[in-house]
Amino acid sequence: MLFVQGTKRGIAAGMLFLTNFADQAVVLPLTFAVALALVAAGWRRGALAWVTAILVTLAVILVGKLVVHACAGTLLSVSGLRSPSGHTASAAIAYGGLLALLAPQAWRPRLLAVLAAIVAAAVIGGTRLALGVHTRADVLVGAVVGIAGVMMLSRLAGERPPGVRLALPLAAAVGVVLLFHGEHLHAEGRIWHLSHLVWPLTVCLPPG
Numbered sequence: 001m002l003f004v005q006g007t008k009r010g011i012a013a014g015m016l017f018l019t020n021f022a023d024q025a026v027v028l029p030l031t032f033a034v035a036l037a038l039v040a041a042g043w044r045r046g047a048l049a050w051v052t053a054i055l056v057t058l059a060v061i062l063v064g065k066l067v068v069h070a071c072a073g074t075l076l077s078v079s080g081l082r083s084p085s086g087h088t089a090s091a092a093i094a095y096g097g098l099l100a101l102l103a104p105q106a107w108r109p110r111l112l113a114v115l116a117a118i119v120a121a122a123v124i125g126g127t128r129l130a131l132g133v134h135t136r137a138d139v140l141v142g143a144v145v146g147i148a149g150v151m152m153l154s155r156l157a158g159e160r161p162p163g164v165r166l167a168l169p170l171a172a173a174v175g176v177v178l179l180f181h182g183e184h185l186h187a188e189g190r191i192w193h194l195s196h197l198v199w200p201l202t203v204c205l206p207p208g
Contacts, residue, residue: 012131019127022091022120025183027054030094030176037172038101041165046101049156057093057149061086062191064141069195080135083188085142088134091124092117092146093153098173100154102166110154117150118143 020026031054038047064084072082096117103109125139134142 015127015130019087019124019131020182020184021177022087022094022124023183024058024086024090024185024187026177026180027058027090027094028185029180030173031055033172033176034098034101034169037169038164041168043101043161043164046157046160046164049153049158050097050101052156053097053149053153054093056152057089057145058086060145060149061089061142064145065188065191066195069192080137081141082135083138084145085125085128085134085138086187087128088121088125088139088142089146089149091120092143093149095120096147096150097153100150101157101160102170105160109160113150113154114147117147121146 031051035047035051038044038050061084065086068081068083096113099116100109100113103112121139121143125134125143128134128139129136
């Protein structure tokens with residue numbers, strides 16, 4: 001029994017370790033650190049595309065969360081959708097997006113980025129399911145939004161110009177992830193509260 005309990009705790013700790021790579025406390029500083037590094041490296045269009053794609057992805061997830069929280073108990077709940085997974089979307093756009101920008105052109109970075117986004121979404125989505133914080137529908141929505149964000153990023157950024165120093169944004173990404181991994185933003189409670197205050201979302205709320 002003790003062995004089984006210890007194994008379960010170990011698995012849960014492993015899932016938590018992995019899922020923390022996609023926490024907003026990591027992804028938000030990663031976004032701005034890499035953007036600054038891209039500008040310093042000489043690729044302003046890449047920096048703008050990176051920031052735009054990530055912020056749009058997170059905004060779509062935020063709106064989705066607000067709607068689902070406010071309209072819980074309606075037809076949305078029948079689908080199993082409780083709260084679109086921000087971790088899953090963040091993993092796809094952040095780590096798939098990094099490959100889109102930094103992979104060698106010979107590796108077909110656009111295709112590689114989409115594949116990486118799918119893998120990242122599957123891994124982090126799996127941890128969210130294992131930890132019991134999301135449903136399959138939540139994870140699927142997050143994955144679709146994140147992968148779409150990577151595709152948008154690739155289109156906005158275009159081909160990387162020659163002479164861009166990739167070491168700087170790569171070092172910034174690794175440094176931020178190592179520095180902030182394990183930190184938590186705890187945004188879900190604030191989002192739930194906001195969903196009950198913002199019109200027209202309040203029309204979904206029961207009277208009283």
